[in-house]
Amino acid sequence: MNNKEIVAQAVFEVVKENLTLSEVARLLENPKSVDHGDVAFPAFSLAKVFRKAPQQIAAELAEKINPEAFEKIEVVGPYLNFFMKKEVISSMVLKQIAKEGSHFGDSNIGNEGNVTIDMSSPNIAKPISMGHLRSTVIGNSISLILSKIGYNPIKINHLGDWGTQFGKLIVAYKKWGSEEKVKAEPINELLRLYVEFHEKAEEEPELNDEARAWFKKLEENDEEALALWKWFRSESLKEFNKIYGMLEVEFDSYNGEAFYNDKMDEVVTMLEEKHLLQTNEGAEIVDLEQYGLNPALIKKSDGATLYITRDLAAALYRKREYNFVKSLYIVGNEQSGHFKQLKAVLKELSFDWSDEMVHVPFGLITKDGKKLSTRKGKIVLLEEVLNEANDSALAQIQEKNPELPNKEEVAHQVGVGAVVFHDLKNDRLNNFDFNLEEVVRFEGETGPYVQYTHARAMTILEKADFVIDPEAVYAVNDADSWEIIKLLQSYPEVVMQAADQYEPSVIAKHSIRLAQAFNKYYAHTKVLVDDDQKEARLALVHAVTVILKEDLRLLGVHAPNKM
Ligand code: ARG
Structure with missing residues (x-):
């Protein structure tokens, strides 16, 4: 029992006729200063019932309450301040910790319900950033805390292993890359190629068209494109695993964005059947104006799917596969718009379980006051x-x-x-x-x-x-x-x-x-x-x-x- 529960019980014994135990418990306060004891009971709410001034009620209650667990009970105006008897409390707490050890504080509130935790989720061919570190360690800690109270956490590394950037990377690799260099220092080299692509594309915008074409090939399972993608992915994962090894963080799944490549048609069909898709300048969107949100872009005019399309497929997959009671996304604050859209689209599809999806956002880590961005190659490894x-x-x-x-x-x-x-x-x-x-x-x-x-x-x-x-x-x-x-x-x-x-x-x-x-x-x-x-x-x-x-x-x- 904690102090509040002990006090609640003691007060309840003398106000049984008028208040329930939980009503008493709700009224209890934590005094601001130690001089006012460990727990306080304000007598205001009894004034009406007893038709007396709260000060007087407080004084009378103090007389009646069983003092066993208390060093003293002080009446200060309308308040009863309880000072717990140290021997009683300390022996109770020390006994419990002696008995339970590190299980002190465990519970089974979670009832073994599955909680998916989307965490870490770095992008292939890019260094794992301080932001991904935050997601990794926050997600890992939340999984440990949730399992202490009886949930069954499922840690999912939703790798950024799909998207137009792979088109860019393939173009850059074919033009300026070499196998030896990638093998020697995969992430550095892939990052260098990525940065080089962006620099060159500023002068030669045609490169962007080439990149789009390669990504399209990748989506259509072109052999060469697929082989390069696989290779970039496995080399990158090797490096990520070094970090995960140092942090001693393990994942239950590495199903990243690519995993949902063949699972997106279903979502698109559902959206069509519910007449939720609109065509806008050739692109397919879901209007979310009634949520006060920008429209969700589901398909580009060239038919390419997007980040949110894959997240929709992932949400459906996770519900089916794990039947989660909660689904957490440990992702930076800057993506809160994305997660609002994601939930809103699922809501439009009448999936009530979308209420159990929670974006758990976090702030930015800066270094010497500056934001860390990969685009310009300024990253802390x-x-x-x-x-x-x-x-x-x-x-x-x-x-x-x-x-x-x-x-x-x-x-x-x-x-x-x-x-x-x-x-x-x-x-x-x-x-x-x-x-x-x-x-x-x-x-x-x-x-x-x-x-x-x-x-x-x-x-x-x-x-x-x-x-x-x-x-x-x-x-x-x-x-x-x-x-x-x-x-x-x-x-x-x-x-x-x-x-x-x-x-x-x-x-x-x-x-x-x-x-x-x-x-x-x-x-x-x-x-x-x-x-x-x-x-x-x-x-x-x-x-x-x-x-x-x-x-x-x-x-x-x-x-x-x-x-
Ligand atoms: N790969 C993304 C990034 O680095 C994070 C993915 C978060 N998870 C998700 N299901 N969208 O920004």
Whole structure:
């Protein structure tokens, strides 16, 4: 039970005649300052029933309420402020964590329902960008959070492996490319060709017609076009997999846009049958004016299909294949128009399940204040960023803990973890500037700080040779530990909140606050001193390690025992 539930129960016992338990629970507030206790009950709503001033009601209730779980109940004007009894709460929380370990906060709310998560989804023949990194790590964390509360997440990498850009690439490769160069450095070389195409096409616009013709051939399964496309795709995937390997992110499906090439006719037919398609300058569109949206372009005048046509086919396929209860798209904020159109077209087709499709947008990462775009070849290569982060972590570990035996492994966990954590700690819609030095610092609100705090707490347990006993009663009663107890106690709600909002930053922020509270506590308290509270304090330290580690796990970050 959390504090609110305990207070709700206690108040309910004395207002049974007038309010239900859930009505009482809804009225409870979190006081703004600790001076006003842990939970507050405003007596206003009882004024009418009792025909008395709320102040007087508050005073009378305070007399009647069973004080067992409370240090004190203070009456401040119309408010009842409840101060929880620390021993009661701490023993309850520590017992639960001792018993459940990292399963504390698990639930089966999801009922094993399938949730498809469209995530990462980089484009073939282009470097995986910081935006794709965001999608990858946010999607991965959401999948971990959802599975903690009983959903069955299905991670889909909707690769950008189809579209007119492949026409451009084929033209560029045939004109200026070489097999050896592509083999040696696939993405760099393919990107170079892509950039070269755009430069040359500015002077020779005919190149665009050639590109269109090649894409058309590709759509018609021309052998040469198909072979080149396959090759670009597999070389690109090899490089993407290096990044996924470093991040330890796996996918359940790599069905990208090309997968839907033979599944689009069905959608187009449905749209025709419902008379939703209109011809506009030779192109086929769906009018979405009643939604306040631009028309959705389904087919170009040359018959070529578009991004949204493939997304329509993908949505239908996913509903059939997985019968999802929710379908998430972890894609940058700049595509919100696209996802609104996608849902609107499905709505027009009377698919009610389109209500369960959620675009989970995120902000932009800039570097030195500038947007990162591939078109002009200005991109930050993700692999480089991750490698630099590892190097920086290694240098710091070398300095702090030169004796550590598995330095390289830990440096990897800290370096990559730092980048991931940094990405997840801000509300996902915030834009942020990427500065590696700041990301990998061991102090401040960083991943390494949380990891370091966890390792420090592990060392204390090791020193004390402490083994948690799930049957024992551990109760801490000192004021310094109270902040920690409350953060531990709130964990199940924190997990639920992160899941409801598809917001991993809720978890990251919890981990930072818990780490800060623990470090403050540790600076004030002699944990290892031999007195009758020693075991209880160690149980508290143990609980902190369990929850910090679980916080990090839900973000897709390791918690090394030593660093
Ligand atoms: N490949 C796209 C891009 O890089 C993202 C795809 C997102 N997923 C989707 N189903 N549209 O912009």
